[in-house]
Amino acid sequence: xxxxxxxxxxxxxxxxxxxxxxxxxxxxxxxxxxxxxxxxxxxxxxxxxxxxxxxxxxxxxxxxxxxxxxxxxxxxxxxxxxxxxxxxxxxxxxxxxxxxxxxxxxxxxxxxxxxxxxxxxxxxxxxxxxxxxxxxxxxxxxxxxxxxxxxxxxxxxxxxxxxxxxxxxxxxxxxxxxxxxxxxxxxxxxxxxxxxxxxxxxxxxxxxxxxxxxxxxxxxxxxxxxxxxxxxxxxxxxxxxxxxxxxxxxxxxxxxxxxxxxxxxxxxxxxxxxxxxxxxxxxxxxxxxxxxxxxxxxxxxxxxxxxxxxxxxxxxxxx
Numbered sequence: 001x002x003x004x005x006x007x008x009x010x011x012x013x014x015x016x017x018x019x020x021x022x023x024x025x026x027x028x029x030x031x032x033x034x035x036x037x038x039x040x041x042x043x044x045x046x047x048x049x050x051x052x053x054x055x056x057x058x059x060x061x062x063x064x065x066x067x068x069x070x071x072x073x074x075x076x077x078x079x080x081x082x083x084x085x086x087x088x089x090x091x092x093x094x095x096x097x098x099x100x101x102x103x104x105x106x107x108x109x110x111x112x113x114x115x116x117x118x119x120x121x122x123x124x125x126x127x128x129x130x131x132x133x134x135x136x137x138x139x140x141x142x143x144x145x146x147x148x149x150x151x152x153x154x155x156x157x158x159x160x161x162x163x164x165x166x167x168x169x170x171x172x173x174x175x176x177x178x179x180x181x182x183x184x185x186x187x188x189x190x191x192x193x194x195x196x197x198x199x200x201x202x203x204x205x206x207x208x209x210x211x212x213x214x215x216x217x218x219x220x221x222x223x224x225x226x227x228x229x230x231x232x233x234x235x236x237x238x239x240x241x242x243x244x245x246x247x248x249x250x251x252x253x254x255x256x257x258x259x260x261x262x263x264x265x266x267x268x269x270x271x272x273x274x275x276x277x278x279x280x281x282x283x284x285x286x287x288x289x290x291x292x293x294x295x296x297x298x299x300x301x302x303x304x305x306x307x308x309x310x311x312x313x314x315x316x317x318x319x
Contacts, residue, residue, distance in 0.1 A: 004033065004086040004087065004106060004110070005033045005034075005035065005084060005085045005086055005087075006031065006033065006034045006035070006085055006086070006087045006088070006089060006102060006106065006169070007034075007035050007037065007081060007082055007083070007085035007087070007088045007089070007172075008026050008034055008035070008036050008037070008089045008091055008102075009036075009037045009038075009039060009078035009079075009081055009088065009089070009090050009091070010022060010023070010026075010036070010037070010038045010039070010060075010090075010091045010092070010093050011038075011039045011041065011071075011074045011075060011077075011078055011090065011092075011093065012038055012039065012040050012041065012043060012047055012051065012093040013040070013041040013042070013043050013047070013068075013074075013093070014043045014044060014045045014047055015043070015045075015047050015093040015094050016043070016045045016046040016047045016050060017094075017127070018093060018094040018214070019038075019047055019050055019051065019093050019094075020050055020054070021096065021129075022091065022092075022093055022094065022095065022096060023036065023038070023054055023059060023060060025096045025097045025098075026091060026097055027059065029097055029100070029101060029102045029103070030100070030103070031100075031102040031103050031106070034102070035061070035083075035085065036059065036060045036061070037060065037061045037062075037063060037078070037081045038051050038054070038055075038060050038061070038062050038063070038093075039063045039065065039074055039077050039078050039081070040062065040063070040064050040065065041065045041068055041069055041070070041074045042064075042065055042067060042068040047093075048064070061081075063077065063081065065077065070186065071186055071187065071189065072181050072182070072183050072185060072186060072189045073183060075090060075180075075181045075189065075190075076180040076181055076183070078090050079175055079180060079181070082172055082175070085172055086171065086172055087106060087109070087169055087170065087171060087172065088169070088170050088171075088172055088175065089102070089168070089169045089170075090165075090166075090168070091166055092165070092166035094214045094216070095122075095166040095211055095212060095213050095214050096125070096129075096211060096212040096214075097210070097211055097212075098123075098209065098210050098211055098212060099210065100210075101120070101167075101210040101211060102169070104120075104206060104208075104210065105118040105120070105169045105206065105210070106169070108204055108206070109169070109171065109204075112145065112202065112204070114148065114201065114202045115145065115171075115201065115202045115203065115204045116148075116170060116171055116173075116174040116197045116200070116201025116202060116203060117168055117169065117170045117171070117174065117194070117197050117201065117203050117204070118168070118169050118203070118204045118205075118206065119163045119164055119167045119168045119169075119203070119204075119205055119206070120164065120167045120205065120206040120207075120208060120209065120210040120211065121136045121137055121138045121139070121141070121164070121167075121205075121206070121207055121208055121209045121210070122136060122137045122138075122164045122166075122167055122209050122210070122211045122212065122213040123136055123137075123209045123211075123212050123213065124136070124137070124212075124213055124214075124215050125212045125213065125214050125215070126214070126215060126216065127214070127216045129212075131212070132215065136209050137162075137164050137209075137213060138162055138164070138205075138207070141162060141205060141207055142207045143204075143205060143206050143207040143208070144204070144205050144207075145202055145203075145204045145205075146198065146202060146203050146204070146205070147202055148198065148199065148200055148201050148202050148203075148247070149199065149247050149248060149249075150248055150249055152198035152199070152201070152202060152203045153195060153198045153199050153244065153247075153248060153254075154254075155198070155203075156191070156194050156195050156198050156203075157195060157237060157240075157241075157254060157257075157258075158257065161188075161190075161191045161194075161233070163190075163191075163194050163203075163205075164211065164213060165190040166211055166213065167210060167211045167213075168190075168194075170197070171201075174197055174201060177200070178193070178196050178197065178200070181193055182236075182239055184235070184239065185232060185235060185236050185239070186232060187229070187232055188232040188233050188235070188236035189236065191233065191236045191237070191240075192236040192237075192239055192240045195236070195237065195240035195241075195244065196240050196243060196244060199240075199244035199247040199248060200244075200247055225281065226269045226281075226285070227266070227269055227281065227284045227285045227288050230262060230265050230266060230269065230288065231288055233262070234258065234262040234292065237258055238258060241254050241255065241258065258292075259292050259293055260299075262288075262289075262292045263289045263290075263292040263293065263299055264289075264299065265289075266285050266286065266288040266289025266290075266292060267285070267286070267289045267299065267302055267303060267306065269281075269282075269285040270282045270283075270285035270286045270289065270306050270310075271302070271306060273285060274306060274309050274310065274313075277313075279309075279310055279313045282306070282309075282310050283310050286303065286306055286307060286310060289303065290303065
């Protein structure tokens with residue numbers, strides 16, 4: 001296969017324990033035409049020093065953020081490292097590539113020029129690189145190419161985000177067309193990008209684990225409370241829908257689905273927190289559900305019942 005140039009960018013923040021191995025696994029892919037750039041977001045644990053050593057060995061190029069920018073702005077710094085590369089892959093600093101990860105994904109994109117991004121399944125690993133027993137991230141999903149527009153968009157929009165972010169490779173042309181990750185978002189900024197891509201480009205899924213996805217206590221995704229996480233997802237989908245509706249049939253149906261789904265989820269979180277006595281969190285969940293604004297009788301009745309519980313118990317706590 002003619003090896004088209006790939007840019008692999010690794011955003012890094014306080015990943016001293018994992019970063020060297022992550023770089024090694026990219027180099028060991030066997031795909032020769034790869035440029036590796038690491039973007040350090042002001043790490044304080046020795047990560048930056050390890051990256052400087054890797055740069056001195058000419059294994060990577062290193063970009064140092066002058067101040068801590070956070071996830072989304074650092075992702076955008078990663079995008080700006082492109083030169084003449086046909087493909088870009090944002091690898092996560094604590095996850096590992098497997099086997100022919102790059103080769104298989106590039107080969108698929110070369111065979112289908114309307115595929116804008118390819119993702120794959122992943123294995124779970126712990127902090128000791130041990131594979132966690134049980135199903136893979138997408139064990140029930142089969143390899144498939146989703147057509148741009150409603151087919152691809154609805155597959156990502158409905159339900160939970162099944163795209164494994166550190167498994168995604170994109171065409172540089174896609175980024176030229178769509179622009180940066182949305183800085184109004186944080187942990188769901190990737191979901192927003194996948195939806196924007198899906199509206200205009202085919203997306204492909206390989207039903208084979210091609211990366212190892214690390215699960216450990218320090219992950220950013222574990223720092224969000226349920227209500228905040230649902231709100232972030234809701235906003236990611238809503239913002240993507242606003243800029244993609246011209247590529248979709250009956251875009252209003254997506255708005256209806258969005259409001260109904262997240263209003264219901266808010267009430268479910270509210271009910272759970274009422275049952276566990278966490279009425280402050282229950283109140284936040286109730287407010288989120290009402291802000292989303294699905295005013296059907298099926299929602300308003302339980303919403304009124306839960307509001308009564310919250311008012312009663314919050315009033316008792318203040319007494």
